[in-house]
């Protein structure tokens with residue numbers, strides 16, 4: 001009886017440890033990073049992605065993003081402790097020691113690099129690795145605590161998975177790859193600043209110079225509006241003049257973009273309205289997810305076949 005209780009407790013403790021390491025990777029963000037990778041892969045492969053390569057790239061990308069987020073958690077554990085939203089993360093709450101987290105991050109990075117090098121190609125592996133370096137050094141270390149432009153420049157790290165996807169398929173980077181990179185890059189400010197408007201006080205408390213903290217709501221919504229409009233404009237360039245995606249993608253991009261611009265316009269008219277800011281933040285996630293799914297659907301042979309049948 002006592003033995004059963006002991007082994008159950010050990011089992012529970014083991015699961016808690018696994019859960020803590022899982023939390024270190026900020027797992028909720030990773031699926032969207034992978035969806036951008038997938039969108040890019042499907043366009044690069046003109047609708048016919050090798051399933052094996054897809055799985056490898058998804059795993060390699062996940063490991064790289066998880067490594068980057070873990071190092072970010074180590075670096076930011078002081079401010080994470082002071083903010084309500086992040087206080088319960090594994091490091092500030094003492095569930096994982098920084099040294100163990102660091103070893104975990106290194107293992108993840110090495111696994112990602114090895115997997116992508118052996119089963120995809122060196123370019124994809126280097127790009128994923130550069131994503132880790134950029135997110136840790138440029139965003140987390142250099143910009144996050146020192147510049148209101150932290151997430152604009154740092155946002156480039158979040159756009160790298162799109163390049164990884166393209167590189168995994170073609171072993172090179174084309175204009176279309178850089179355009180998908182630019183779309184995610186330009187989308188990041190509206191995505192993040194909409195959220196930052198809601199949690200401004202948390203960032204202010206720990207002295208992080210997020211735009212709403214330093215410049216105020218008015219200036220932030222103007223910037224959000226500007227980036228929303230150029231993001232939507234950039235999405236169209238994939239259809240014309242690049243012709244990397246077709247009419248199905250163009251219709252999806254314009255429809256989703258119209259809603260994005262509309263929500264951003266409403267926020268521009270009501271800079272202090274936290275409900276609209278929240279709506280825009282949530283929509284930004286659906287927007288990117290559906291846009292990338294649009295890239296995939298547009299590229300599929302069955303879509304081309306249907307369009308042909310309809311004489312479009």
Ligand code: HEM
Pocket residue numbers: 028029030032033036085139150151152154155157158159184188191192195285288
């Ligand atoms: C520098 C760039 C970025 C910053 C500073 C940022 C920041 C944030 C923050 C603070 C949250 C709230 C998460 C939480 O409450 O723990 C969030 C949520 C989220 N972000 Fe971003 N983000 C950035 C870029 C990206 C990128 C590139 C993607 C994917 C393409 C992404 C996808 C998501 C998703 C899916 C969520 C919702 C997670 C949930 O369901 O809670 N973010 N972001």
Ligand SMILES: CC(C)=CCC/C(C)=C/CC/C(C)=C/COP(=O)(O)OP(=O)(O)O
Pocket residue numbers: 029061064065068069072076086127128129131132135144157158159160161164
């Ligand atoms: C290819 C590759 C490895 C790419 C890595 C890209 C990556 C990890 C992007 C994540 C961007 C992100 C969610 C930042 C959160 O900011 P924060 O850490 O400041 O948020 P917080 O306030 O919640 O801590």
